[in-house]
Amino acid sequence: QVQLVQSESELKSPGASVKVSCKTSGYSITDYAMNWVRQAPGQGLEWMGWINTNTGKPTYARGFTGRFVFSLDTSVSTAYLQISSLKTDDTAVYYCARDNGGDFDFDYWGQGTLVTVSS
Amino acid sequence: QSALTQPPSVSGSPGQSITISCSGSSSDVGNYNFVSWYQQHPGKAPKLMIYEVTKRPSGTSNRFSGSKSGNTASLTISGLQAEDEADYYCCSYRGGDSFAFVFGTGTTVTVL
Numbered sequence: 001q002v003q004l005v006q007s008e009s010e011l012k013s014p015g016a017s018v019k020v021s022c023k024t025s026g027y028s029i030t031d032y033a034m035n036w037v038r039q040a041p042g043q044g045l046e047w048m049g050w051i052n053t054n055t056g057k058p059t060y061a062r063g064f065t066g067r068f069v070f071s072l073d074t075s076v077s078t079a080y081l082q083i084s085s086l087k088t089d090d091t092a093v094y095y096c097a098r099d100n101g102g103d104f105d106f107d108y109w110g111q112g113t114l115v116t117v118s119s
Numbered sequence: 120q121s122a123l124t125q126p127p128s129v130s131g132s133p134g135q136s137i138t139i140s141c142s143g144s145s146s147d148v149g150n151y152n153f154v155s156w157y158q159q160h161p162g163k164a165p166k167l168m169i170y171e172v173t174k175r176p177s178g179t180s181n182r183f184s185g186s187k188s189g190n191t192a193s194l195t196i197s198g199l200q201a202e203d204e205a206d207y208y209c210c211s212y213r214g215g216d217s218f219a220f221v222f223g224t225g226t227t228v229t230v231l
Contacts, residue, residue, distance in 0.1 A: 035220070037165075044122065044225040045157070045165065045208050050218075061219055095164060104153035104212045104220070105170040112164055 002026040004096055004110035011116045017084040020113045022096030024077045029053050033099035034079045035106055036070060040092040050099065051079060086117045123148065123209055123223035130229040131199045139226045141192040141209030147221055149190035153212035156185060156194045160205045168207075169194060196228070204230045 007021040022034065036048040049060040051070040058070040069082040079096055093114050097106035124142040131137040141148065141156075148154055154172045157165035167176055169185040172192060182197045192211070196203055209223035 037222075045159075045210075045222040047210075047220040047222060059218055097165075100167075100170065103170050104151075105155035105167060105210070106157075106165075107167050107170075107176065109164040109166070 002098070002108045004098065004108055006094075006096060006110040006113045009114040009116070011118065012086050014086055014088060014117055014119055016086050016117075017082065018086060018115055020081045020083075020094050020096075020115065022079040022081075022110050024079070024098075029072070029074055029077045029079070032101055034070075034072075035097045035099055036081050037095045037097055037106075038092045039095065039112075040089075043092075048081075048094075053079070083115070086115075088117050088119075090115060091117045121221075123211060123221055125207075125209060125223040125226045127224070128227045128229065130231055131196075132231045133199055133201065135199050136195060136197040137199060137228065139194045139196075139207055139209075139228070141194070141211075141223045143190050143192070143211055143221075145190060146215055147211040147213040148187065148192050151212045151214060152187070154185065154187060154192040155210045156183075157208045157210065158203075158205045159208065165208065199230055201230050204228055 003025045005023045030053045035050040038046045048064045051058045071080045093112040095112045096110040098108040100107040156169040159165045172187045173185045184195045207226045213219045213221045
């Protein structure tokens with residue numbers, strides 16, 4: 001069965017970096033695009049962008065350029081989200097979500113990774 | 120990028136039907152049949168309930184249905200059950216100068 005398993009929660013200081021992983025199983029990671037979604041505490045869902053898992057090309061939503069990087073390691077079926085120069089406003093749960101093969105929706109989600117940025 | 124507009128909360132008694140609206144624009148909901156709906160229980164990941172406006176993934180109860188008129192999409196839950204109490208988010212593809220998705224503001228459904 002399809003599974004997306006994310007890395008554990010992280011506590012970081014402002015200015016540090018964090019790398020969240022999303023390990024896939026039950027399908028070939030290169031067959032479906034991967035999206036990233038942010039949810040700040042008590043807030044709604046926000047689409048951050050996606051990565052073409054065939055070419056490795058990332059596309060970032062407005063507001064997620066510069067400090068945010070999507071990457072892949074297809075040899076271990078894993079997608080990554082790296083955030084640099086962390087700010088307290090980056091405190092949120094970050095989800096990876098598989099694109100449903102051209103239906104423009106997200107059919108499988110990781111369990112979420114809480115990133116807390118605090119001094 | 121501005122979010123789609125949903126009512127903050129909707130409530131109903133067990134067995135009743137409720138409808139959640141999702142208001143967008145001609146750049147998203149109004150021009151594309153790529154509206155999806157997600158259910159999120161507290162502390163859990165979102166779950167796909169409806170895709171392409173009206174389609175249900177396998178395993179989704181037929182009590183959930185979707186529709187669209189103009190720039191507004193809707194999710195209807197019929198025969199409301201206690202387990203339906205959750206947050207619901209719509210999402211639409213947004214065309215234009217770049218490939219993008221936009222989520223709705225979210226609606227909390229309370230079963231009275």
